[in-house]
Amino acid sequence: MGARIALLTRDLRIHDNPLLSGDGEIVPLFVLDPRLAGLSANRQRFLHQCLADLRNTLRERGGDLVIREGDPVAETVRLAREVDATEVWVAGDVTDYAQRRERRLREARLDLTVTPGVTVLPAGAVRPGGGGDSYRVFTPYWKAWEKTRWRVPAATPRKIAMPDSIAAGTLPELPAGDSPDAIPGGETEARRRLRSWMREISRYDDEHDDLAADNTSRLSAYLRFGCLSPLELALAAKADDSPGAQAYLRQLAWRDFYYQVTAAFPKISTEAMRPKADTGWRYDEDAFQHWQDGLTGVPVVDAGMRQLRAEGWMHNRARLITAAFLTKHLGIDWRLGLQWFFRWLIDGDVPNNSGNWQWTAGTGNDTRPYRKFNPIRQAQRFDPQGDYVRRYVPELKGVDGVAVHQPWRLPGLDYPGPLESHRDEAVWLRA
Missing domain, CATH: 1.10.579.10 (DNA Cyclobutane Dipyrimidine Photolyase, subunit A, domain 3)
Incomplete structure (x- = not known):
């Protein structure tokens, strides 16, 4: 059985990461796409911190994070040939960019597996009656979302087995961000903040709109880069029956709601829905x-x-x-x-x-x-x-x-x- 490439995108973690589950050799890969580099200095800095933290975590488990720069599909195909990989796994995503990437990976005739992990529920898991492709109103979506069975979280790997003699690549020097008070990136920091937030979540319903109190989780950036599993966070909120936790769970459903909207309407950033x-x-x-x-x-x-x-x-x-x-x-x-x-x-x-x-x-x-x-x-x-x-x-x-x-x-x-x-x-x- 050949190696499998885990093409990491918005899932820069080891906890509940389906890409890193299973047996056999795994090659965790992240491709820095130059076309995205200039969009936000803040996100670029946060991304590099996430990658550095993930690389350290993988090395502690005997693996590594392979870094390449260029077109993600071309670099994935090139690495698959280098290591004689038989499979490529990638998390399903909904943006125009992600959908094009997935189509091109299939056109490259790679044995592609698309896994969950970017949202609590995949975009197509909850559909309205009458054959619609997505919910347009949140409340009925929330009711269906809450009742749908969620997947079982993936086990955290204790060891990452990789093929020998792979050039891991160099992570570029940490870029400067534009915001002096920006939070640091990475799963290690995300999980520290998660533990702290779960001690405060019961207050969320009463205080989440209080601007001065600032009693929100501030975990959104860690969800955006996949340093935290949205499923893990939703399960933790669901297990807490306080009004605050239930209100926070509803916000995670809003996040999923917009992902299923975007899957049906990928031009959401440029074209009006109405x-x-x-x-x-x-x-x-x-x-x-x-x-x-x-x-x-x-x-x-x-x-x-x-x-x-x-x-x-x-x-x-x-x-x-x-x-x-x-x-x-x-x-x-x-x-x-x-x-x-x-x-x-x-x-x-x-x-x-x-x-x-x-x-x-x-x-x-x-x-x-x-x-x-x-x-x-x-x-x-x-x-x-x-x-x-x-x-x-x-x-x-x-x-x-x-x-x-x-x-x-x-x-x-x-x-x-x-x-x-x-x-x-x-x-x-x-x-």
Whole structure:
């Protein structure tokens, strides 16, 4: 029996990794695709940390992580010939890029096995009645998702057997990220944070929207790169009957929901799911730049945008507020905001980033596409004492309490008023 190549993509872990299960020799391979290298310095740095950590873990088990650079399919085919591999395994994924990769691997006449592991349930595991290819509304999907039988997690390998004389390749020097307060990558760090989160998860239902409390798992980047198994995380939440754990389980179902949406609609990053709503956008470079820089004059929006730059991450409630402000109040095309988030977010992936932007813009899966969020009222509700705003907007550190959400009422502050291009809503902002 020949060796098997495990083509790692979004599954940079050894726990519950079906690619590394089974008997025989396994060649764990990761291919650095130069076409993806310039998309986000934050994600590039996080990826390299993940790869370095996984390589150390595999070496502790007698194996190694083979690193190649170039086209993933061409490099996989080349390595299969070098080691006389009879099989290639890869985790199923839903993006345009992943689906093209899978088609090309099949066209290369490799004995290809597609395994689960990127989501709790594979995209096609839950289908609506009547023959539809995907659910368009979350609640019925959630009910079906919750009742569907999940797979048994793959065993963690104690030893990795590899063919002799494989050149493991060199991991390039760790690139510099753009966010100074970004979290570190890797399964080791992910599992440390997972253990800590499971001690706090019971509070999630009450506090997950509290901007200042910041009581969310912050595991999204580790899920995005597969440093954690989404199934393992879902099973841990399901075993905890607290309201917080059940609310968190629902968020993992939202993640799966957007993956099955993307599998059916792979152009989700560029084309509206509701084309009739994808009209009337204006292109105001000055307003967009102020939004990017966190200088809109609306404190909760500016705090979110500055957190994004500082950490490569943003609180989920702040993501909703900032995206709604750009699309529903500035009237700027959701695709521009989506690309800016992709530029900075460590957890930025196609299904969730794009799905959430379309939901907020009213072009996607929202059953109330014309809803409009008042950022001031959102701030007063979810940051009532202004602690989140003061954390990220130092110009307002001396402003006490709720006054921080309407600084234009206070004279002498070195802080911008509402955007000139947005003056038509000045009265609304002061409401």
